[in-house]
Amino acid sequence: MKISAFHLMPHRELPADFERRYPSVWVTPPWGELADARRVGQYYNWTLDELLHAARMGFDGVCTNEHHQNAYGFMPSPNLMGSVLAKQTNGLDVAIVQMGMTLPTTSPPVRVAEEYGMIDCISGGRLVAGLPLGSPMDVNLAYGITPMEHRERYREAFDLVLKAWQAKEIFAWNGKYFQLGQVNLWPRPVQDPHPPVWVPGSGSISTFDFATEHNVCYCFLSYAGARAASTMMDGYWDVVDKKGLERNPYRAGFLQLVAVSETDAQAEADYAKHVEYFYHKCLHVPPQWFAPPGNQDYRSLLAANRNPVRRAEDPKTLRYKDFVNKGYVIAGSPTTVRERLVEEVIKRLHVGNLMLLIQIGSMPHELTLKNTELIAREVLPGLREIWDDKGWENHWWPKSLRGARQTVGAAR
Amino acid sequence: MTPPSPSTPSKGSTLSPQGRGQGEGRKDEGKAAEGTRTLTVWHDRVPIRVHASGAGPALVYFHGPWGLTWGPFLDALARQFTVYAPEHPGTSPDAPEAIQHVDHLWDLVLCYDELLEQLAVRDAMVVGHSFGAMVACEVAAQAPRRVKRLVLIDPIGLWRDDAPVINWMLLSPQEMPGYVFQQPESAAAKALFSMPADPEEGALARTRLTWAMGATGKFIWPIPDKGLKKRIHRVDAPTLLVWGEADRLVPRAYAKDFADRLTDTRLEVVAGAGHAPQLEQPEATARVVQAFLKI
Secondary structure (H helix, E strand, O other): OOOEOOOOOOOOOOOOOOHHOOOOOEEEOOHHHHHHHHHHHHHHHHHHHHHHHHHOOOOOEEOOOOOEOOOOOOOOHHHHEEEEEEEOOOOOOOEEOOOOOOOOOOOOOOHHHHHHHHHHHHHHHOOEEEEEOOOOOHHHHHHHOHHHHHHHHHHHHHHHHHHHHHHHOEEEEEEEEEEEEEEEOOOOOOOOOOEEEEEEEOOOHHHHHHHHOOOOOOEOOOOOHHHHHHHHHHHHHHHHHHHHOOOOOHEEEEEEEEEEOOHHHHHHHHHHOOOOOOOOOOOOOOHHHHHOOOOOOOHHHHHHOOOHHHHHOOHHOOOOOHHHHHEEEEEEEEHHHHHHHHHHHHHHHHHOOOEOEEEOOOHHHHHHHHHHHHHHHHHHHOOOOOHHHHOOOOOOOOOOHHOOOOOOOOOO | OOOOOOHHHHHHOOOOOOOOOOOOOOOOOOOOEEEEEEEOOOOOEEEEEEEEEEEOEEEEEEOOOOOOOOOOOHHHHHHEEEEEEEEOOOOOOOOOOHHHHOHHHHHHHHHHHHHHHOOOOOOOOEEEEOOHHHHHHHHHOHHHHHHHEEEOOOOOOOOOEEEEOOOOOOOOOEEEEEEEHOOOOHHHHHHHHHOOOHHHHHHHHHHHHHHHHHHOOOOOOOOOOOOOOHHHOOOOOOOEEEOOOOOOOOOOOHHHHHHHHOOOEEEEEOOOOOOOOOOOOOHHHHHHHHHOHHH
């Protein structure tokens, strides 16, 4: 197993009536009413410290991602964070997992290849290159990309980035969305031919096809937990089977919210309000913004309209106990969390690259450190060797770190 | 050919394309216009379904973002004109992917140039609603002599920071009728936005409505100001601006922006209507349009 710590960098102090007072956490929340730059500076520093703490405590990787105009998670440039993490973790066997820089909004997309090249150079070849499509709120609403062009633009940008990393000669790129007369990337990444590529998705069939055709790690980033994800992940493995690819668990990544305390009861006391804050406030977005007209292709749109049952329940109607019972969040004592992660997530979904959201919603700094330490000391040791006896190679992890295993609980 | 059905073609009416391919419309245009046919433009890649009805001088109608509705408004116009109502690429039920071959507004304008050539429409009345009014303006700017008189119903195409056009693609299905119609409970609103109870028909109708917004939205996202302001001076046809008195999507302030840029305009405001007066008040809207088109 490779287990990474994931951080969204959310606003941790939204008002109690936020979701009633404001129409959305994304795109439209008014900065002047809700945020203070000095306090937000504190959030960024906490975020970096929390991820660095996870790295020093023995996590295999640290993950950042890109979102815009929101209080849910506002790292508009994940690479600013990733470069700090790369520098500060030199000497540790920790992957810098950028989940990552959004392709369709980066113009020209060789910028992604360049910045990832920089992080790979700074880290000595420890980068995992996430190449996300980006959410409609980020790409269509905040950054103005036409919904019907979102995916096509992504595919062109993806091809351009991969070619820019690998081409030995200067080349011209005469694309539909991007034209560059002479692509000649400086710097090139340390990892040869290129860093491992992860593609995050939300369960659409076209992304399964894309991920398998390009032989990348498909990462399902879900907040509804492993049970809700099982049908989709089964669908992914079906596609893997049909294409005649090996069922290597490292071909899949999964993000899980985790909250650990001394006992199940203490976990509820510690985390209930932060979990509810996350689901009630941080995910407060008008549902139609997840799919503006044209964003889904016609086939997927028709399929979605034919099976409206796939629509998830409204998390605003749920409380902490529901989130835990349904597996949205795996919370409790180390034993409870370890057992559920093994059975419900790792084995059920057949996942080798696990990401754990270590900071949830309003969770304060000290509590985040506690959660991170308990996961590292008490949970990780029971998970790390799960796939070892099968002999799978994690082709989607930096080569120099594949065999490495950090000492757990080294920090403090 | 069968006459156009009064139902909404974009919602899976019984209309079916009758023949397709280049040349279909070339031989007998003007004579046997009645019915529905599909003409193919853009080097055989873009089928455009055209509904035609009536007799008399040619009138081209460009529909708005929710697909083509053939109703009492177009019926009224068809009593005096041969009405040609093309469906924007991608909005015809049998050819959703046609939109993938039309990359830019310039492509779309040239597709319509080819279509009108095929239909032998050389000097016509041109009427458009909302997005379709923007298309009508662009078509008139590209080939001014093709357009005898122009009618723009609640048009988009220009931008004012002090009166932004609402992006209807971001509204929820529940909000949408209240933004498009003054009376969201009216029969006209229900005809456009209520979905069939049958699950399969409902899924198809929902898909087409969303896809129609996506296919038209391709040319206007995220702000419907794509350079018309630089081209509109080329339009030389007398122009009627029609505004629903309670348009919540496109403020009436834009009437002045269009009037300032066009040579010969007048404005008619239709009472009891929102963004789609031709659907909400078809008779009143038809009256002002017919009065203007009377030569």
